[in-house]
Amino acid sequence: MSISPVRKIPTGIPGFDAMAHGGLPEGRTTLVAGSAGAAKTLFASQYLAGGIRDFDESGVFVTFEETPLDLRRNLISLGWDIDAWEQAGKWRFVDASPDPAQDVTLAGAWDFGALMARITRAVEAVDASRVVVDSLGAVFSEFSDSGRVRRELRRLVRALRDLGVTSIMTVERTSEYGDVSRWGVEEFVAEDVVLLRNILEDEAARRTMQILKFRGTTHRKGEFPFAIINDRGIVALPLADSALTDLQSRADRIDSGNDELDAMTGGGPFRDSITLVSGATGTGKTLMVTEFMKGGARNGERCLLFAFEESRAQLIRNAKGWGVDYEQMERDGQLQIVAAYPETASLEEHLVRITDAIRDFEPHRFALDSLSALERASTPRGFRHFVIGITSLLKDRQVTGMYTATTPSLMGGASVTESHISTLTDAIVLLRYVEVLGQVRRAISVLKMRGSAHDHDIREITIDADGMHIGALFTNVDGVLSGAPRQLGPDEVEVVGTQG
């Protein structure tokens, strides 16, 4: 006897199938468990919609909770015309929702014979290969005899298997990290379990999904963030840890847009590297991004800029002030600017938008200004997921990246952002204000340059209508980076001076 390997059915839910190494195990029932509002119904609906849209497979939706009318209305906002699919014989509801006008009195032993007959007929009528049962919790609350309900659901799972369909059953959980389900359903839908979470962390909500188990077949482990996007529904982000493990930087180096900076970094950024530019407000981070974009354009590369601090008009005006014509670059197809407010969407939604833009525009360079603006509207874990997500995507596609981070204090100090993500970046450039002889001046230093020698000096920068200029060493002050610069005495200056 040969044991055939478990085949997978792609759900069509973006990102999930990659997590699931292909999709849901064919011919079986997967339990999708989650607390209230965890998007179980959406997940189940999207599985059917994906089947119809992407694979020409029909589906049956057995609803115990919402009425078909409500579901049609809710799902049309995602651009799914269930009505049309029903008429085309692609989608069929089995309405098992409670009828408010008809109370049922229980008087003795019963089974789900009528329900099963209706499901069987619906599956045959549209030749369905996908079935959704939403939700088991509603069944348990409708019928008090939970022992009988459990026995009948077990039979339903068997009946679905005999029909040869691949199905999803949703079930409620009471806590995000406790038992799989409230009613011990996992005892009989035990082979395949997916958990959806809606976690409230530091007053910010974060959604994740996790494949708890797939019997006899592989899947990615751990929690992955997901977002719910207008017009698209659930978009999972299984980007983490894909490319970060293999950091074989190509020796290929590129033009950062500033020759003096390239000299400091020992030849410019590596093609698939990420540079973090950190500094207080006004030290020149946005300017450095602007030069990075300019460097791309003058080498015939496409550049994508996501700006979360300034409006489009502001960005264009600023760039013009430094001698860079963003509008012309956009007309030439060399630049795409996306300006957004961090608070308008969740971090996961921003990540989906960025991912889409990178896929569509296929840039050689990507800049994000600033990470700190996004960090303010997120949780530490969510933020780390986000940075890992973008970083792995950029590396995967060999896009050169630049992120900016704003330090909270004007003089020195590390930003919160840096401490979270410095290990994810290949190069770190610090921009600092320095107080020297009663004047505030700006300093630059390359703190880290993975895979290359670099200048360890702290140099002065000046900004004019041509952009940024990197000048001489700060020879007469000490403690610039710490934020507590100290004037050196004449003797010390001499010592330092001879070295520089």
Added chain:
Amino acid sequence: MQRPQAPLELRLYLNGHAPESAGVEDQLHRLFASVGLEFTVEVIDVNEHPDRADDDRILLTPTLLRLTPPRLRVAGDLSDLEAALDGLGLRVWSQRQALA
């Protein structure tokens, strides 16, 4: 209250494959005999007519529908006669008979 003159109209959904449905018709006769009422019943096997079960939104078998107003429904094999009398709105006749 007037004792109904016409027989009560009923519809019975059952599952021809299941033990829960096997004795339900006998039990139905017993129930109506106990209250001294007439009835007519349309018996539907859900496996043969799932579309009828769809129309009436039936989940459980057996399910008995009282079609003569007030419309009511009772699910189960009617082994719990008291619950069945309540569910079909026949309790009142059961008490009259007990007094007589």
